[in-house]
Amino acid sequence: MSELVLGISAFYHDSAAALVRDGVPVAAAQEERFTRKRHDPSFPAQAVRYCLDELGVSLGDVAAVAYYEDPRLKFRRVLATLVGTAPTGFTSFRETLPRWLRADGKLRAVQVVRRELESAELGTVPEIVVRRHHESHAASAFFPSPYRSAAVLCVDGVGEWATTTLWHGRDTALRPLAEIRFPHSLGLLYSAFTYFCGFKVDSGEYKLMGLAPYGRPRYADLIRERLIDVKPDGSFHMDMRYFEYLRGQVMTGRAFEKLFGGPRRTPEGPLTEREFDLAASVQDVTEEVMLGLARTARERTGESTLCLAGGVALNCVANGKIVDSGLFDEVWVQPAAGDAGGALGAALAVAMDRGAARGHVGSGRDAMSGALLGPAFGDAQIADYLRSRRIPYHRLDPERLVDDVAAALADGKIVGWFQDRMEFGPRALGARSILGDPRDPAMQSAMNLKIKFRESFRPFAPAVLAAEAKDYFDLRQESPYMLLVAQVAAAQQVPVTETGATGIDLLRVRRSTIPAVTHVDGSARVQTVTPDSNPAYHKLLTAFRARTGCPVLVNTSFNVRGEPIVRSPHDAYTCFMRTNIDMLAIGNFLLHKSEQPAWSEESDWRAEIPLD
Amino acid sequence: MAPLLLFTYLLVATPLGWASRLVHDPLTRRRRRRATTYWTASSEGRGT
Numbered sequence: 001m002s003e004l005v006l007g008i009s010a011f012y013h014d015s016a017a018a019l020v021r022d023g024v025p026v027a028a029a030q031e032e033r034f035t036r037k038r039h040d041p042s043f044p045a046q047a048v049r050y051c052l053d054e055l056g057v058s059l060g061d062v063a064a065v066a067y068y069e070d071p072r073l074k075f076r077r078v079l080a081t082l083v084g085t086a087p088t089g090f091t092s093f094r095e096t097l098p099r100w101l102r103a104d105g106k107l108r109a110v111q112v113v114r115r116e117l118e119s120a121e122l123g124t125v126p127e128i129v130v131r132r133h134h135e136s137h138a139a140s141a142f143f144p145s146p147y148r149s150a151a152v153l154c155v156d157g158v159g160e161w162a163t164t165t166l167w168h169g170r171d172t173a174l175r176p177l178a179e180i181r182f183p184h185s186l187g188l189l190y191s192a193f194t195y196f197c198g199f200k201v202d203s204g205e206y207k208l209m210g211l212a213p214y215g216r217p218r219y220a221d222l223i224r225e226r227l228i229d230v231k232p233d234g235s236f237h238m239d240m241r242y243f244e245y246l247r248g249q250v251m252t253g254r255a256f257e258k259l260f261g262g263p264r265r266t267p268e269g270p271l272t273e274r275e276f277d278l279a280a281s282v283q284d285v286t287e288e289v290m291l292g293l294a295r296t297a298r299e300r301t302g303e304s305t306l307c308l309a310g311g312v313a314l315n316c317v318a319n320g321k322i323v324d325s326g327l328f329d330e331v332w333v334q335p336a337a338g339d340a341g342g343a344l345g346a347a348l349a350v351a352m353d354r355g356a357a358r359g360h361v362g363s364g365r366d367a368m369s370g371a372l373l374g375p376a377f378g379d380a381q382i383a384d385y386l387r388s389r390r391i392p393y394h395r396l397d398p399e400r401l402v403d404d405v406a407a408a409l410a411d412g413k414i415v416g417w418f419q420d421r422m423e424f425g426p427r428a429l430g431a432r433s434i435l436g437d438p439r440d441p442a443m444q445s446a447m448n449l450k451i452k453f454r455e456s457f458r459p460f461a462p463a464v465l466a467a468e469a470k471d472y473f474d475l476r477q478e479s480p481y482m483l484l485v486a487q488v489a490a491a492q493q494v495p496v497t498e499t500g501a502t503g504i505d506l507l508r509v510r511r512s513t514i515p516a517v518t519h520v521d522g523s524a525r526v527q528t529v530t531p532d533s534n535p536a537y538h539k540l541l542t543a544f545r546a547r548t549g550c551p552v553l554v555n556t557s558f559n560v561r562g563e564p565i566v567r568s569p570h571d572a573y574t575c576f577m578r579t580n581i582d583m584l585a586i587g588n589f590l591l592h593k594s595e596q597p598a599w600s601e602e603s604d605w606r607a608e609i610p611l612d
Numbered sequence: 613m614a615p616l617l618l619f620t621y622l623l624v625a626t627p628l629g630w631a632s633r634l635v636h637d638p639l640t641r642r643r644r645r646r647a648t649t650y651w652t653a654s655s656e657g658r659g660t
Contacts, residue, residue: 080638080639081639082625083625083628083629083632083638084629084632084633084638084639085629085639086621086625086626086628086629086630087621087622087625087626087629090618090621093617093621093625094614094617094618094621097617098617161655162654162655165654166651166654176654176655177654178651178652178653178654179651179652179653179654179655180650180651180652181640181652182639183639183640183641184640184650229643229650231647231648231649231650233649233651235649235650235651236650237640237643237644237647237650239643240639240641246639296651
């Protein structure tokens with residue numbers, strides 16, 4: 001008799017639900033994909049409903065619900081912070097305390113979860129079990145990993161008290177070894193610079209990482225001298241006089257401004273050399289700390305494999321440095337490394353406690369099903385949608401569809417690719433992706449400005465046939481979840497003409513045979529694709545290589561700036577029509593933009609999507 | 613609500629904060645110059 005555990009993360013950002021059957025993730029989704037509100041923190045009612053529907057079960061069939069953090073312990077930390085900063089933090093006190101203490105407040109999160117589940121009428125609500133925030137991260141990192149035993153490192157902003165934790169995972173057990181506690185947080189250090197550079201906290205960190213290669217780390221020593229004391233073992237202590245997050249609702253204040261030569265960049269304001277250099281500097285320090293932490297993980301556990309989770313584990317440049325260091329034979333990063341993955345981790349932790357096994361260990365594969373754990377739409381559902389809207393389409397057999405899409409891509413077209421189950425986690429991995437030809441030097445700019453409507457400095461990632469990845473990238477291991485950055489292989493590099501370009505202008509310098517996915521420092525955020533992880537996507541890459549000789553495609557998430565990745569055929573068609581995507585491959589249906597009726601909306605959709 | 617919060621803040625949180633900072637460093641803000649590591653033994657484990 002199989003046993004189900006439902007995991008839930010909610011009420012901070014990226015709410016999600018995940019369903020685990022006998023210790024194996026079988027369904028998971030973020031609420032934002034249903035509500036269309038990016039990073040939606042509300043109770044994941046629709047994600048829960050999806051997970052249960054996916055298996056055709058009710059809550060009455062679920063053995064336990066696992067909540068991803070301990071609200072009471074977290075409240076103690078909030079209270080200690082409010083009291084510890086008095087009398088200088090009244091604004092924070094006034095805004096924070098009511099949010100925690102009201103009848104449906106965060107302190108009563110478990111009761112709220114029970115009430116929400118009951119009101120959803122999905123069946124009898126089983127017991128609700130709490131797991132700590134970092135335990136949820138650690139479980140999400142280790143239990144689905146391919147390893148029988150491993151060192152486990154979790155690094156994020158903060159959960160209850162812990163901001164960095166080190167664990168030893170063996171079979172179905174995780175043993176906590178050491179931690180670093182709030183307010184000393186590598187995630188919050190990175191977020192402080194994200195905020196100071198004019199990007200949104202808990203969202204714009206990725207942009208800061210993408211900005212770093214444009215700059216020089218000329219502030220790195222200043223950061224080490226004044227902001228963070230880093231020990232050789234990677235542990236760190238921050239000087240809180242420079243940060244505001246203890247006593248206010250912002251990350252930095254005057255002391256930070258004084259240190260870095262003036263006020264923070266206005267959001268959406270021009271990017272200057274200072275922001276490039278600040279990004280490069282904090283990235284440099286982050287990599288140093290992560291390498292130190294990884295070294296300690298190796299020494300303390302003696303393990304030759306490492307599992308990573310927590311928001312900082314989405315820093316794929318730092319992850320790449322850990323892989324390159326050779327400290328570990330292999331590194332596995334949970335694809336939903338942020339708080340959404342906490343839902344999955346909590347469910348896995350409870351499942352293991354209840355006696356589940358890790359049956360996948362020994363197969364050489366992880367238990368994440370390529371992170372394709374979200375909803376799928378069959379051809380009948382897609383056809384119903386297209387017909388109901390009188391949308392012109394071509395229904396093709398799968399081979400013909402792949403061939404037509406590969407031909408269009410080789411011809412410079414940009415294609416929306418909507419196939420199979422939706423990805424769980426922040427990255428599009430070839431199920432809800434926008435694809436293009438990486439050989440085209442104009443593709444990066446065109447996709448940023450005409451498709452994604454986002455900042456021109458942001459790089460795009462390559463998807464590559466795993467068997468040919470080494471011909472294109474200096475990658476020591478597979479990177480199925482696009483969470484490792486590697487240099488483009490020397491064989492693909494082209495001589496760079498010295499133009500004297502700086503800042504954003506560096507983008508115009510061609511550095512490789514795949515310029516659309518080569519960042520200004522010659523790096524790329526690689527996704528390796530195997531036939532078993534995503535068969536349709538693998539076939540498309542194979543067909544593109546057959547036409548062009550190039551086994552690489554540009555892969556970016558199927559959305560526009562500020563919008564969650566598309567979930568349904570309707571979301572996909574809307575995004576297709578709002579942007580300059582040339583073709584939409586949705587199931588076995590191919591839609592050409594030139595054949596579509598004119599698109600009109602009553603209001604300005606761009607004004608309705610908040611910028612990220 | 614705001615006056616009550618201000619009252620609580622000034623008459624409860626503030627003296628409590630001062631007192632706690634006199635006897636220890638609840639948010640470990642003071643730098644331990646002689647420390648060789650900032651790792652601490654793990655308190656992670658089961659939720660409350």
